[in-house]
Amino acid sequence: MAEKLYFEDVKEGDESKPLVTGPITRTQIVKYAGASGDFVPLHTDELFAIRAGFDRVFAMGKMGAGMCTRMICDWLGYQNIKKYAFRFTNQVWPNDVITYKGKVVRKFQEGEANLVECEVWGENQHGARTLMGSVLANLPSKR
Numbered sequence: 001m002a003e004k005l006y007f008e009d010v011k012e013g014d015e016s017k018p019l020v021t022g023p024i025t026r027t028q029i030v031k032y033a034g035a036s037g038d039f040v041p042l043h044t045d046e047l048f049a050i051r052a053g054f055d056r057v058f059a060m061g062k063m064g065a066g067m068c069t070r071m072i073c074d075w076l077g078y079q080n081i082k083k084y085a086f087r088f089t090n091q092v093w094p095n096d097v098i099t100y101k102g103k104v105v106r107k108f109q110e111g112e113a114n115l116v117e118c119e120v121w122g123e124n125q126h127g128a129r130t131l132m133g134s135v136l137a138n139l140p141s142k143r
Contacts, residue, residue, distance in 0.1 A: 005076060007107075007114035007139040016102035016120075019071035023095045024059055032063045054091075061088035064098065064122055064131045071100040072120060076137040082115075086133035090124070097125045102135065113138045 033039050038060050041048040049057045065086045072081065092098060099122065106117040115138055122131040 005080075005139055006142050007116070008142050010104055010107055010116055010139065012104050012107050014104045016071060016075040016118075019067065019074070019100040020097065021067050021100070022097035024092055024098065026057065026094050029057060029059050029063070029094070032060060032066075036060070036062060038062065056094065058094075059092040059096075061086075061131070064088065064092055065133075067098065068100045068120055068122055068131055068133065072102060072118075072135055075102055076116070076118070076135065076139070080137040080139055082136045082138050084120075084133060084135045086120075086131055088131055090128050090130045092122075092124070092130050096130075098122045098130055100131075114141050115139075 029043055033044050040060070042052060042054065043049075043057055043060050046057055049055075068086065069084070072084065100120065101123070102118045102120040104116050104118050108115050108117075115136060118135040118137070120131075120133045120135055121129050123129050
């Protein structure tokens with residue numbers, strides 16, 4: 001986990017430290033299927049994926065969400081996360097390298113809460129976004 005982040009030290013426009021993952025392997029995809037119980041054959045059965053119109057198997061969206069959540073928790077502290085949401089925008093293929101990033105878009109106080117709203121995303125080695133999302137965190141104060 002990164003150094004503790006305080007509300008007073010954050011400003012709009014601040015960015016997270018990127019989390020680089022990959023190259024994503026077929027083995028990782030199959031292991032994630034086993035761990036999550038997500039055995040949709042598009043992710044594990046090459047022939048099925050091809051017959052369904054895809055080039056090959058691809059990673060589950062939830063796998064990318066988990067990796068992005070790791071970046072978020074490392075950046076903002078898991079105990080400070082109040083809510084988050086993701087939208088999957090492109091497939092993650094075997095051998096892709098995905099970089100997860102975040103940016104503070106709003107900093108505000110609401111009652112006793114010291115809130116930051118952030119946008120987060122994952123992008124592949126070609127610059128295409130594979131995941132987009134938002135996070136709301138309540139950061140501690142130095143006061």
